[in-house]
Amino acid sequence: MAYESASPERRAYYDKLAPLHTAPLWEVLGTIVPREPTSKSKAHLWRYGALRPLLLEAGELLTAREAERRVLVLENPAYAGQSRSTSTLYAGLQLILPGETAPAHRHTPSALRFMIEGEQGFTEVGGERTTMREGDFVITPPWAWHDHGNEGDEPVIWMDGLDIPILQYFESVFSDPYEEEQHPLSRPEGDSMARYGQGLLPMDATSPYGMTSPIFNYPYDRTREALVKSAQGAVPDPHLATTLRYSNPIDGGWAMPAMATWMTHLKRGQSTLPMRSTDSQVMHVVEGSGSVTIGDQTFNFGPKDVVALPGWQRRSLVASDDCFVFFFSDRAVHEKLGFYREQRFSA
Numbered sequence: 331m332a333y334e335s336a337s338p339e340r341r342a343y344y345d346k347l348a349p350l351h352t353a354p355l356w357e358v359l360g361t362i363v364p365r366e367p368t369s370k371s372k373a374h375l376w377r378y379g380a381l382r383p384l385l386l387e388a389g390e391l392l393t394a395r396e397a398e399r400r401v402l403v404l405e406n407p408a409y410a411g412q413s414r415s416t417s418t419l420y421a422g423l424q425l426i427l428p429g430e431t432a433p434a435h436r437h438t439p440s441a442l443r444f445m446i447e448g449e450q451g452f453t454e455v456g457g458e459r460t461t462m463r464e465g466d467f468v469i470t471p472p473w474a475w476h477d478h479g480n481e482g483d484e485p486v487i488w489m490d491g492l493d494i495p496i497l498q499y500f501e502s503v504f505s506d507p508y509e510e511e512q513h514p515l516s517r518p519e520g521d522s523m524a525r526y527g528q529g530l531l532p533m534d535a536t537s538p539y540g541m542t543s544p545i546f547n548y549p550y551d552r553t554r555e556a557l558v559k560s561a562q563g564a565v566p567d568p569h570l571a572t573t574l575r576y577s578n579p580i581d582g583g584w585a586m587p588a589m590a591t592w593m594t595h596l597k598r599g600q601s602t603l604p605m606r607s608t609d610s611q612v613m614h615v616v617e618g619s620g621s622v623t624i625g626d627q628t629f630n631f632g633p634k635d636v637v638a639l640p641g642w643q644r645r646s647l648v649a650s651d652d653c654f655v656f657f658f659s660d661r662a663v664h665e666k667l668g669f670y671r672e673q674r675f676s677a
């Protein structure tokens with residue numbers, strides 16, 4: 331580092347430290363321990379209408395098998411080439427064409443799938459298959475074998491959300507290809523929903539996936555109905571509107587170990603007051619249009635758009651028609667490690 335403003339004596343002293351790979355804290359203390367977080371990530375909106383044709387074009391260039399995962403990574407403008415959408419979160423759009431399969435593998439990062447198009451896509455996780463329909467939130471736990479496919483005659487597209495940048499920071503990304511194209515099924519479709527997803531639990535319930543919810547598909551029709559009925563039954567929260575979080579039925583915590591997930595519903599004309607929190611977020615518009623203000627920028631969004639929200643920037647929403655918006659964030663890590671903070675503003 332240059333320390334341009336330092337006196338000649340101090341600079342001469344720093345020059346002696348550098349070859350020993352040592353540095354004076356007092357020159358950087360205000361930067362490494364700032365008064366409040368300064369996010370390097372940029373707020374950014376990816377317009378689905380612009381990306382969809384390019385994703386389909388990738389479908390002509392290579393097969394899902396060839397690609398292993400045919401995905402356009404939504405890269406934050408501050409992190410070009412780094413496969414991340416915020417400092418800690420990865421998001422991408424994955425395409426599976428009719429009849430294709432994406433081969434089985436497993437990895438230490440957790441993955442979520444938020445279904446955008448198609449009704450006949452499926453994923454297999456640890457021996458159980460689930461059919462994925464628009465708006466469904468589907469989980470792949472760490473180190474669980476998984477493969478995907480499309481048995482319909484329309485393209486299947488979903489948003490992937492992974493905690494890859496967090497595991498990269500901890501230098502703990504491992505992966506493993508399965509020896510066959512598909513991992514064998516060992517339970518009927520709907521098994522985990524029956525055991526864990528009906529307000530009932532097995533007597534000695536523990537999650538087969540450790541800290542990850544044993545429900546691996548949270549279907550949209552149920553989520554949507556819960557939000558609509560919740561909005562009818564209560565005055566919406568001024569900052570959160572009507573928000574329900576996806577929970578792990580075993581302990582009531584977040585559904586995934588590192589990524590918090592929730593859905594927010596605003597009625598036409600409704601808006602939220604600004605708030606900020608230390609977690610960074612990715613939002614995906616399921617239904618509706620409106621605008622999101624992040625710091626001093628306002629983005630107009632429509633259905634299926636994706637937005638990156640850096641941490642500790644004031645954010646608020648305005649709905650031009652009834653909106654359902656999915657969010658994922660690194661909040662689960664912030665809470666577990668004790669550094670989650672938020673601030674709610676009255677205007």
Ligand code: GTQ
Pocket residue numbers: 399401422424437441490492
């Ligand atoms: O579907 O397993 O977007 O392993 C990135 C890495 C998806 C997946 C991604 C992956 C996957």
